Amino acid sequence: MPTFRCALCCAHLDSTSHLAKPMATQPTRDPWRVIWRIAASDGLITALLVAIAVGLLISVWMPQAPTDLVSYAQWYSDARNRFGPATLSLQTVGLFTIMRTVSFRALLALLSGCLFIRLIETGDQLRRHRDWTAALRLLSCAGALILLGGILLTHLLGWQIAGVIAREGERIDLPNGAWIALSNDASRVRRSPGIISFIETQIPGVRVAAHDESGRPLALYQTPHSDPVMQPTVDLVEDRYFAIPEAHLILRLTPQCSSVTSCQAALAQVYRSSSGKLIASAEVEGDEEMIVNGTILRLTRVPYAHINTAFNPGLWPTSVGLALWSIGLAGEIALALFAARKRADPIRHALRAQTGEEI
Amino acid sequence: MSMPTNAALTSIALGILLTAAGLAFFWKNSRTPQATWAVTWTAGGILAVTAALLWLAGDDLGMRIIAMAAIAAPLPTRYRHEPAPRRGIPIMLPALALTAYNLPRALDPGRGGALYPPPSLTGALTALGGGMAARALGEALSRLLEPQIPGSWLPDVLALLITICGSSIALINLWRYGSAWGTLPNASGWTAVWIVWAAVWLGKRARPRINAALTALAAAAWIAMAAR
Numbered sequence: 001m002p003t004f005r006c007a008l009c010c011a012h013l014d015s016t017s018h019l020a021k022p023m024a025t026q027p028t029r030d031p032w033r034v035i036w037r038i039a040a041s042d043g044l045i046t047a048l049l050v051a052i053a054v055g056l057l058i059s060v061w062m063p064q065a066p067t068d069l070v071s072y073a074q075w076y077s078d079a080r081n082r083f084g085p086a087t088l089s090l091q092t093v094g095l096f097t098i099m100r101t102v103s104f105r106a107l108l109a110l111l112s113g114c115l116f117i118r119l120i121e122t123g124d125q126l127r128r129h130r131d132w133t134a135a136l137r138l139l140s141c142a143g144a145l146i147l148l149g150g151i152l153l154t155h156l157l158g159w160q161i162a163g164v165i166a167r168e169g170e171r172i173d174l175p176n177g178a179w180i181a182l183s184n185d186a187s188r189v190r191r192s193p194g195i196i197s198f199i200e201t202q203i204p205g206v207r208v209a210a211h212d213e214s215g216r217p218l219a220l221y222q223t224p225h226s227d228p229v230m231q232p233t234v235d236l237v238e239d240r241y242f243a244i245p246e247a248h249l250i251l252r253l254t255p256q257c258s259s260v261t262s263c264q265a266a267l268a269q270v271y272r273s274s275s276g277k278l279i280a281s282a283e284v285e286g287d288e289e290m291i292v293n294g295t296i297l298r299l300t301r302v303p304y305a306h307i308n309t310a311f312n313p314g315l316w317p318t319s320v321g322l323a324l325w326s327i328g329l330a331g332e333i334a335l336a337l338f339a340a341r342k343r344a345d346p347i348r349h350a351l352r353a354q355t356g357e358e359i
Numbered sequence: 360m361s362m363p364t365n366a367a368l369t370s371i372a373l374g375i376l377l378t379a380a381g382l383a384f385f386w387k388n389s390r391t392p393q394a395t396w397a398v399t400w401t402a403g404g405i406l407a408v409t410a411a412l413l414w415l416a417g418d419d420l421g422m423r424i425i426a427m428a429a430i431a432a433p434l435p436t437r438y439r440h441e442p443a444p445r446r447g448i449p450i451m452l453p454a455l456a457l458t459a460y461n462l463p464r465a466l467d468p469g470r471g472g473a474l475y476p477p478p479s480l481t482g483a484l485t486a487l488g489g490g491m492a493a494r495a496l497g498e499a500l501s502r503l504l505e506p507q508i509p510g511s512w513l514p515d516v517l518a519l520l521i522t523i524c525g526s527s528i529a530l531i532n533l534w535r536y537g538s539a540w541g542t543l544p545n546a547s548g549w550t551a552v553w554i555v556w557a558a559v560w561l562g563k564r565a566r567p568r569i570n571a572a573l574t575a576l577a578a579a580a581w582i583a584m585a586a587r
């Protein structure tokens with residue numbers, strides 16, 4: 001790009017005073033040179049980084065809207081409860097979709113452009129004067145660009161599925177032939193290569209079976225219109241109800257959480273269907289058998305888990321970019337520390353000679 | 360009703376830190392800097408013990424807050440020869456604020472216990488980086504209030520260590536959760552904190568006040584993330 005090259009040379013001539021002095025006439029103000037210098041300046045890159053960071057920080061405190069419609073309804077209801085009538089205004093401003101807003105993406109694109117210009121300028125500097133500071137700055141710029149490239153790759157080709165509910169030992173198929181499977185104790189996730197997955201919450205689940213005194217299995221109904229099931233298995237993300245019409249009983253199962261990330265037990269309550277009176281209650285941690293009015297209820301613990309999974313094709317570029325950026329930054333800081341120490345040494349020696357004390 | 364040990368120690372440390380601030384503010388004596396320095400180190404020691412007790416009790420958040428205060432509390436060695444003792448007060452402020460913030464939590468017997476998992480590698484890095492961020496915040500406040508104070512190597516060392524901590528957390532999030540931001544709300548926050556630290560270093564050549572303000576912003580962001 002000849003224009004940029006010219007702008008770069010002019011910027012260099014201007015910044016080196018001993019070369020600029022002999023020039024008899026003042027060079028005309030080249031707008032390209034001005035743009036180049038602004039784009040490669042510390043100030044603009046700092047401002048862009050701060051703006052991106054502020055956007056990300058806001059996204060931590062403002063609940064971000066999910067993309068799927070089912071979760072969106074739940075999210076909108078929560079947001080209305082939290083922000084009240086201000087929800088609509090905040091939504092219009094884009095505070096609930098920060099990372100999907102045009103302005104946030106424009107900031108990232110602008111940062112990429114500035115870093116690219118800076119990379120060319122630093123490369124040129126390094127070619128002319130081989131020094132560590134320029135080399136480390138080049139590493140930082142290259143790292144930041146690779147990081148942004150990785151993020152773009154993930155955005156274009158990657159996907160993320162949050163809140164997949166899986167039963168112990170169950171295998172769930174995901175897009176592009178990928179899969180995840182929960183271990184038998186629901187503590188680990190096995191996955192196909194290239195997939196990242198982690199357990200967000202362990203949730204209890206039960207298999208319910210009902211028998212009469214003679215051992216005959218009784219049918220259970222989850223809703224008035226659902227088909228009868230003999231041994232339903234359910235997760236306990238929320239309260240579950242089963243009607244056993246032949247025994248005139250209603251079974252209610254409520255999850256019991258011991259912490260934010262672990263709900264291992266459940267509370268089982270049995271009501272008489274005609275009067276709604278509570279007639280039995282028990283905490284289900286392992287397998288449990290309850291005998292209520294001659295009906296045997298067998299509750300078998302089946303662990304479930306909420307799994308988050310992602311396919312991140314930009315994982316390696318993002319990691320390498322992050323590492324290079326960090327090495328570049330840390331190296332620059334270490335170099336500045338070393339230089340400051342070197343500058344302070346003659347003063348330290350002089351003071352030591354004068355006072356005879358270690359400073 | 361007996362006060363829990365953690366709450367008692369937190370109260371004592373808060374009292375000692377307030378004493379140090381009072382000494383620096385009111386006591387005009389040639390020995391003031393040394394005395395204040397020694398008092399802040401005592402508070403730092405007590406806070407470190409409290410952090411260890413909170414870790415044993417399984418209070419992850421309390422441990423993080425008090426560990427940050429323990430790292431931020433001791434005044435730097437150069438302060439022992441400081442001709443104006445009041446200059447140490449801004450440096451003590453983050454430790455004071457963190458200790459005071461955790462006191463109501465410590466007094467609440469419902470906190471902690473077996474509900475929280477033991478600290479992870481990310482938790483330890485968060486506390487360590489947060490402590491250094493609190494120190495950097497103190498230094499930045501000091502530079503904001505009195506820009507004529509000669510520069511020291513401490514902010515650069517802190518920036519180096521915080522950069523290492525921040526990039527480690529971002530890399531761990533990336534490999535564990537598949538994304539440096541977006542998957543979990545906290546992951547976005549950590550990336551933001553790391554980015555703003557990178558910006559602080561880039562903006563180092565800016566005017567001292569702007570640089571100090573940026574450092575204060577970055578440090579406050581880290582502390583807010585760590586205390587969540």
